[in-house]
Amino acid sequence: MKHKGLFFAISIISLWALSLLYLLNYPIDFANPLVYVFVLIQMQLYTGIFITAHDAIHGVVTPDNKRLNNAIGFVCATLFAFNNYHKLSRKHHLHHKNVVTDDDPDYYAGGFFRWYLKFALEYVTFWQILLMAITYNLLKLVYPIENLILFWEIPAILSTLQLFYFGTYLPHRGEHEAHDLHKARSQKLNHVVAFISCYFFGYHHEHHAYPYLPWWKLAEAKEQEELINNKA
Incomplete structure (x- = not known):
């Protein structure tokens, strides 16, 4: 499919919007397990929204149409909570x-919670909070x-944790091999887990390499990396 990136982008945005419109009128009963399933589904769709913005930063949603x-x-x-696209891109x-240096805005040589706080403060702005408050x-x-x-609110917060844990913390924490120029590790080969966890961004070494x-x-x-490593 020539316009596969555009198809996925429109699909994710549409599913997120339709799901949210439906759930904002959904009768809440905390004894109903579907309530919690819907929270997780909405979280996953929020993550897809951010991943699409991330792919746009790399110019790969519609490579032949930059605008x-x-x-x-x-x-x-x-x-995704009124994030500034140009700031995210920069x-x-x-x-x-x-990557993994003092000039890396996503990196912090510390534990999970302090790193997450630093990560959040790197991107959250006063105007973003104000716009969220007005919208709410x-x-x-x-x-x-x-x-x-x-x-609307809880899935967005959970999504930031999902993105941070699988897309930043696990791949970049700790020591890295000296020969690893990308300073990024990948989760084990399991496409189902990789998709559910973070739209394959647990394969983070591959993202930095390509x-x-x-x-x-x-x-x-x-899969190609695994084949090369197994032959080595």
Whole structure:
């Protein structure tokens, strides 16, 4: 499929939006296990929104149409708690250029929680918080507060933890082999786990080695890396 990246981007955005619209009116019963399943589904879709913005930063959503690529990235970054697409782009390229150094905005030589806090503070701005607050107060005029918290706010927070844990902390923590120029490790080969955990970004060495690959091609890259390593 020629426009596979565009297809995945539109699909993820559409599924996220339709799911949210449905869930904002969903009757909440904490004894109903579907409530918790829906929270996790919405979290996964939020993660897909951010991953799409990330792919746009690398120019691989619509490689032959830079304007459309950046427009999709801007929309996805905005949907993900009003993140600034241009700021994300600038800092993410710094991450690739200076991975696991003092000039890497995503790196911190410390434990999980302090690293996560530093990671969050690197990107969260006053204007972002203000826009979220305004949006929340407008939405609560239309939708139940419980639904907003459960299906709009909590999945977004959980998604940041998912993205940080599988896409930053696990790949870059600790010591790395001297010959590893990318300073990034990958999770074991298991495409089901890799997709559910973070849209294949647990295959993080492959992402740093081939940053021009969209998320849905990282599985193939991991398979190729495994073949090369097994032959070595």
